[in-house]
Amino acid sequence: MTGDRAELGVIGGSGLYALLDDVTEVAVGTPYGPPSDSVFIGEVGGRRVAFLPRHGRAHGIPPHRINYRANLWALHAVGVRQVLGPCAVGGLRPEYGPGTLLVPDQFVDRTAARAQTFYDGVPLPDGSVPGVVHAPMADPYCPAGRAAVLDAARGAAWEPVDGGTLVVIEGPRFSTRAESRWFTANGWSTVGMTGHPEAVLARELGLCYTSLNLVTDLDAGVESGAGVTHAEVLEVFGRNVDRLRTVLFKALEALPATRACPCRRALDGFTPGLPGVPGE
Numbered sequence: 442m443t444g445d446r447a448e449l450g451v452i453g454g455s456g457l458y459a460l461l462d463d464v465t466e467v468a469v470g471t472p473y474g475p476p477s478d479s480v481f482i483g484e485v486g487g488r489r490v491a492f493l494p495r496h497g498r499a500h501g502i503p504p505h506r507i508n509y510r511a512n513l514w515a516l517h518a519v520g521v522r523q524v525l526g527p528c529a530v531g532g533l534r535p536e537y538g539p540g541t542l543l544v545p546d547q548f549v550d551r552t553a554a555r556a557q558t559f560y561d562g563v564p565l566p567d568g569s570v571p572g573v574v575h576a577p578m579a580d581p582y583c584p585a586g587r588a589a590v591l592d593a594a595r596g597a598a599w600e601p602v603d604g605g606t607l608v609v610i611e612g613p614r615f616s617t618r619a620e621s622r623w624f625t626a627n628g629w630s631t632v633g634m635t636g637h638p639e640a641v642l643a644r645e646l647g648l649c650y651t652s653l654n655l656v657t658d659l660d661a662g663v664e665s666g667a668g669v670t671h672a673e674v675l676e677v678f679g680r681n682v683d684r685l686r687t688v689l690f691k692a693l694e695a696l697p698a699t700r701a702c703p704c705r706r707a708l709d710g711f712t713p714g715l716p717g718v719p720g721e
């Protein structure tokens with residue numbers, strides 16, 4: 442049924458799907474348990490788009506408890522092949538203050554306790570046995586998706602930072618000042634709690650994944666003076682969510698109808714052994 446299928450996906454805040462006039466709520470079961478919520482499918486600029494609220498519609502799932510595998514599997518199952526993953530982050534440099542949009546080209550994994558592969562040797566409930574797969578990850582994000590997002594941001598007069606390294610921490614606590622200074626000393630750009638393992642899991646399914654970092658505050662190690670107040674953070678976030686939505690929608694419209702990027706070839710040479718994967 443057309444209403445249950447989508448080609449593009451967004452994993453993000455729960456406010457996005459509410460904007461669409463005609464949305465179909467689809468509950469998707471997965472071999473890994475339930476995703477964060479139903480998948481909400483609608484249309485953006487003539488493209489079928491599936492929205493999945495990363496933390497659930499009531500925003501009740503903390504970053505370290507998100508079932509990332511179920512989320513990516515659910516999107517793949519409804520037909521999604523290109524995913525945009527916006528997330529709120531802290532800036533690790535003074536010039537990356539609140540309101541900065543950074544489109545990273547690298548990440549560093551500092552998480553500790555997340556299932557981050559589909560290929561862990563455990564048979565699925567249907568009897569499928571995942572193969573041994575070592576996904577290439579030198580360039581973790583889709584070049585076509587990054588280009589679409591960067592163009593969309595510039596078109597919306599929101600000059601983005603093109604490239605940088607997102608360090609993903611386990612959370613739910615924030616960084617200490619020492620950790621934050623260490624991240625900055627390593628040359629990393631932003632710090633968040635949800636950017637990993639989404640990109641890895643997407644690649645393991647042959648999907649395109651693009652990360653969008655909306656900076657909501659400066660991290661502890663670069664905080665100066667009195668720092669921002671909680672009210673200011675909320676105000677900054679609220680002001681930028683509208684811009685972020687605009688950029689997402691423009692980028693979705695601009696994503697290629699036929700993929701020419703390397704993402705879909707990530708599993709070449711491997712036998713995934715999972716139903717529908719790589720699923721082209």
Ligand SMILES: [Zn+2]
Nearest residue numbers: 583649702704
């Ligand atoms: Zn791609």
